Each structure stands twice: as C-alpha cells, then as structure tokens.
Amino acid sequence: MSENEQTKDREQAETQTTEAEETIENEISSDEVIEGENAEVEKDYKAMAEEAENRYLRLRADFDNYRRRIQKEGEAKEKYRAQSLITDILPALDNFERALTIDSSDDSTGSLLKGMQMVHSSLLQALKTEGLEVIEAVGQPFDPNLHQAVMQVSEEGVESNTVVEEFQKGYRLKDRVIRPSMVKVNE
Template structure:
C-alpha cells in the first residue's frame, strides 16, 4: 500500500506557474517559488540591449574608418596624378626667363654675316627649348586682341585706342605661359579702356 500511496502522490496534479521552479527527486516532488527567473530575464534583456548598442557603435566606427581610408586613398591618388601632371612646373618656371632673354636676343638686327650666323644658332637653340617645353605641355598664353581675363593676364597699363573694343588686350609686354591648365606666369599686357 505504501507503493500505491507514493504513486498517487507523484501523480497528483501540481499547478506550476512561470515563476516557480520544480525539483524532482526519486520519491518527492518539491515546488519552489523563485523570483530569480524574472530578474535573470531582465538582466539578460539589458545585456542584449547593451551588446546590440556596442555592436552598432562598432559597426559605425568600422564604417567611418573605411570611409576615412577610402578618402585617404582617393586624395593620395589625386595628389600623385597632380604631381605627375605638373612635375615639370619648377623647371619650367626657371626656364621661362631664359626664353625671354632668347627672344630679346633674336630681336637684334643683324648687319653682317657673322651676326646673322650667331642669330641663326640662337634661333635654333630657342626653337629646341620651345619644342621641349611644348612636349611637356607648356604653351604661351594668347593675349593681343583677346578679351582681358585676370586669370591669364596682368594689366599693367590702360590705353584708349579706337581700333579696339573696351577691355581688349592691345599689346603684350611680357609673354605669359601655362603648363597644361595651370598658369605659370600671366601675360603682362596693355588693356583698352
């Protein structure tokens, strides 16, 4: 009969809520009420929210770092392209005054064969220098008869000439040069009022 009593006790229906913990041993069923599951659930929800926030912050940092790196690579590439494009700028800046001197020398009138021969040699050297600069992308800025542009021209005088419209370059006093799309030296010009 004691076996039947134990079986009857084990078969007894026990109403267990979510807040209760059940411990089963060989001969008995013990019901223990506990507040720990609620506290554990709250703690785990807080922990999940905290971890999600940290994950989101880490993802944002990673995206910002990637964007900074992409910007750095793009800037470096553009700087390298500009350096390659304008690599001859300092050399051109130093050669331009020599071209000015060659042009002045070529304006001399030759009165004998020796002077003519010397001028011909100077002309040949001048042409080679101009050709070498053109191969690097250097070109003279057109001025006379052009509309005055402060990006390419430096006005040093103004004149009144009825043969030209207003704000037109009348005379070039010193040649200007540009390397590809960058002005190395603006043209010094006279401008009509």
Template sequence: MANEEQIVKEETINEEVNQQEDVIVESEQEASIEKDDLTIANEKIADLEAKLAESENRTFRLQADFENYKRRIRLDQEAATKYRAQSLVTDILPALDNFERALKIEAIDDSAKSLMQGMEMVYRSLTEALANEGVEAIESVGKPFDPHLHQAVMQVEEADAEPNVVLEEFQKGYKLKDRVIRPTMVKVNQS
C-alpha cells in the same frame, strides 16, 4: 484509536501540504532567480549589441576615411606626374624671354647673322622641348581680358578698340597643360 489515526492522517496531510508549499516556494524562488538571470542576460545582450553597432559604425568611418585618403594620394600623385616639369619650366622662362629679346635685334654683318641663326636654333629647340612637356604660350592680343590668364599692368582708353580687350602684350604668359605657370602681362582697353 480512530482519533489517533485521524490525527496521524491529518499530520501526514499537513506534512504533505507543507512539503508542497515548500516545493511551490522553491519553484517560485527558482523562477524569480531565472527571471533575474534572464533580465541580466537580456541587458548584457542589449549592451553587447550597442557596442557592436558602435564598433561597426567606427569601422565604416575608418574605411571611408581610408578610401578618401587613397583617393587624395592618387590625385596628388597624378598631379605630381602631370606637373613634374613645373619648376624647370619656371626656371627656363626667363632665359626664353632673353632669347626673344635678343632675336628682335637686327644683325648688321655676317658674323652677327650667323650668331642670330644659332640663337634661333637654340630658341626653337627650347620651345619645342617645352611644347613636348605640355607648355604653351597664352595668346592675348585682341582677346578679351581674363584675370586667370592675364595680368593687367596698364589700362588705356582707345575709342577704336572694344572695351576690356587686350591691346598689347608686354611679357608672354605660359600654361603647363591646364595650369597657368605665368600670366601674360598686358595692356587693356578700359572704355
């Protein structure tokens, strides 16, 4: 019987060892599953963080593009307001030129003199209205030639004049604020 008791004890011990081994295997499997879940979760977190960074970068770019767009629109509106009279001024300049040519004619009789006085008044009114809009004539004669302000239609060599200086003005040029509407047609000393 002592043998049988010992066998029963050994079997009980073996069963307990087997149970403990099963528990260890199960806990190892659970740990392995938890490790796999943790690895998957970490990969998902890294993927989501990358997507978030990309989304934030795209958002910053869109915000910068929108700010640039607003700035361009504001500058365009300011330019449109500043130069709103440009097309009208461009259309009026030939009439102004014709007035200047007509005013150079000398009146012989009284009716022609009164007509010239009326034309001078209209001419003055036009020039004042243009000046109120920011239009000014470009001064040229005696000044250095500037290709931004002048259009050289003739070059001559005069020894008594400085080189690259405007000698004569053929047609007046005009600026609207800081923009050249029409360059002055000039004769320039070449030497």
C-alpha cells in the same frame, strides 16, 4: 503503523510538498530575473555592436577619402612635375626672344642669329612636349586669370577691355597658369 506515525508521515509529506512548491516558485522568480537580466545584457550588446559598426563605417570612409586624396595628389604631382624647372627656364627663354629681335646687318651676326633661333626653337619644342603653352594675348579680351594689366590706353578702333600690346609672354603648364602675360589693355 500507528496513527501517530501516519500523521507524522503526512505532515512531513505536506511539509516537503510545501517546500518543493516554494522552491519551484523561487526558481520561477529567479528565472524571470535572469530573463530580465539577459534581455538587458542583450540590449547593451546590440547597442555596443551597433556603435562598433558605426565606428568601423566611419573609419572605412575616412580611409577611402584619404586614399583618394593621396591618389589625386600623386596625379597632380606627376602632371606638374616639370613646373619648377620650367619656371626657372622662363627668364632664359625671355632673353633668347629679346636677342632674336636684333637686326642682323652682316653675315657673322646673321649666322649667330640663326644659331640662336635654332636653340630657341629646340628649347621651345622641349618645353611644349612637357605641356607648356604660350598664352595668346594681343587682340584677345582681357582675362585677369591669364593677363596682368600694367597699362591702360584709349585707342579708337579697338574694342573696350581688349589687349592691345604684350610686354612679356605668359605661359601655362597644361591647365595651370605659370606666369600671366604682362599686357597693355584698351579702356
């Protein structure tokens, strides 16, 4: 081999080495770019995953609240299922009580009155099994949640703000007031 050929071979080898070095440098810099892009993509992915998890947790909490609310509404509906029927029956019960205050002077009126008392007591018993309670009024302190004051009087020997007379009975279904007592209150 001549010297020229050897020189050409060396130059070619050097050129190839330089090209290889440049290629390696380009690959290293592109790897750094890719790594930077990967880090950015990973950061975006983590943010999206965190946001999705937060949305899921909020949705789950909303569903749990909804489920509890529906359950409470169902329990209340079951607890007070007889309220509308009882409210409709109360005027008839009041009429029974008014009829029972009539004096019976003869036997026929007495037997009719006794039959009405039996019907009244069985009606009251049926309502009590559903949870109906009579609100005690006379002699009790006035409570605006339980009593409706329609008159006010000034009587001696009776404490102030005490119910003196009851005009219409009040009723409560379990813990809910269906109808407050209409009362006369001492000043």
